[in-house]
Amino acid sequence: MINEPPVGVVGLGLMGSSIVAALLLAGHSVKAIAPLASEAAEAPGRIEGQLRQCREAGLVGALPPYLGMLTVSEDYAALAGCQLVIECVIERPEIKASVYAKITAVVAADCIVGSNTSAIPISELQKHIDTPARFLGIHWAEPAFMTRFLEITCGEQTDPVFAERVFRLAHRWGKEPTLLRKDIRGFITNxxxxxxxxxxxxxxxxxxxxxxxxxxxxxxxxxxxxxxxxxxxxxxxxxxxxxxxxxxxxxxxxxxxxxxxxxxxxxxxxxxxxxxxxxxxxxxxxxxxxxxxxxxxxxxxxxxxxxxxxxxxxxxxxxx
CATH class of the missing domain: 1.10.1040.10 (N-(1-d-carboxylethyl)-l-norvaline Dehydrogenase; domain 2)
Incomplete structure (x- = not known):
């Protein structure tokens, strides 16, 4: 599935890195943003290790083509051209709001913005984005590159068209996704x-x-x-x-x-x-x-x- 459209990921801790690995395996080039300098230094090695696990499991061939599809930066401008950006930062609304402002300043108006949050209602988070209709929850399970789980959640203002788009895309990621059309705290799995x-x-x-x-x-x-x-x-x-x-x-x-x-x-x-x-x-x-x-x-x-x-x-x- 090489040559899928580029996807952005903001936040490169354990979960963010795992999501990056999953997207690379699905054939996407990934523009990864490290809000913390320590993440920028540590994430490439962690992602390489995760891809190595996939190779050992027979899920992937040689690693270099996949690593060549990854860009790690601290500059949000790298997200320009992405059709989907997934936020995966600390579970604090004020920090997420700051991240969304930086994302929407550089992406197109129809770029989908998703959050990997597992605790904060999507309807609350989408209030912090200029076009809330394009915002939704994309909740992965660790390790994202191995599990078949993915939970897509609509907020009160989410346009179902965007949710359906991610739902279809998730199948190309090798997931068996659920689509929660009504925002409830904790979603389904939690x-x-x-x-x-x-x-x-x-x-x-x-x-x-x-x-x-x-x-x-x-x-x-x-x-x-x-x-x-x-x-x-x-x-x-x-x-x-x-x-x-x-x-x-x-x-x-x-x-x-x-x-x-x-x-x-x-x-x-x-x-x-x-x-x-x-x-x-x-x-x-x-x-x-x-x-x-x-x-x-x-x-x-x-x-x-x-x-x-x-x-x-x-x-x-x-x-x-």
Whole structure:
């Protein structure tokens, strides 16, 4: 798919770099803007490493053609000519607003501006752009170059024409995108996951289970079928009738707390960043976090191949 139109990416942290790698793989030349000097220095090497992971997984051939399609700059003028620009900076509205002003100052009036935000409503962010109709959410999952996930979200003022354009484009990126036409806080995937987070913290704080118990239950039950089928397909697979009896008994017992769990508050007070600094909900020996990062890279190569084998289209083909 070489020679796809250029795409801009603003913000080259872990997620931004991952998005750049995904776009390069899809054949786009990428104009990447590093708002921080440190990102400009670190991002090319990180992106090269991500592409190397893709090569090892058999998703890409030689690296030089892809790296030659990447431009990294601190000058927003490099975005001129892009038909789509994706913002991937810190989750602070005032910083994002500043970024949008710099983007729209150099791109055409019909250039789509998307945000990778996972927490801020699109309807709030699009108030900071001169033409809000062209603004929408384009929410990726890490690692963007491996997962099939992509969530496209319309704000109150988004013109559906732009959302449909990105939706079609996402299929060329190798994604199975969702299109959320109404802006709701947290979008789809985060609302699902944070409902799980609330319940698992409740189980731990009440002493009903340990972190190890919860993780094992999630890995070996849900983890055994999620790559093949989603929640509703799973309910169909189980036959549906038992849910009519189970749901009214179980729903009232689930946590409905609106408070940040004390465990998480303590983690923040202690400066814990999990595998990124070997301090998290689990204990880590020095360097163990990097081992988890390496293991996750290997796992993603394998799960990508498995997901491709059992994608929705292929499963339907098996059934025919």
């Amino acid at each position: 609302r699902l996951m944070y409902a799980v987070y609330r319940e698992i913290f409740s189980q731990i704080e009440t002493g009903h289970a340990t972190a190890e118990d919860v993780d094992k239950a999630f890995r070996y039950d849900a983890g055994s079928w999620m790559t093949l089928m989603g929640i509703f397909r799973r309910m169909d697979y189980l036959g549906l009738k038992d849910f009519n009896a189970i749901l009214p008994r179980l729903f009232p017992q689930l946590s409905n707390s609106t408070e940040v769990p004390e465990i998480m508050q303590r983690m923040v007070r202690e400066g814990a960043r999990g595998v990124h600094n070997d301090h998290g909900l689990y204990p880590y020996e020095p360097g163990e976090g990097q081992q988890w990062d390496d293991a996750f890279a290997r796992f993603n190569r394998e799960i990508h191949q498995l997901a491709a084998e059992y994608s929705a289209g292929k499963v339907k083909a098996y059934l025919q």
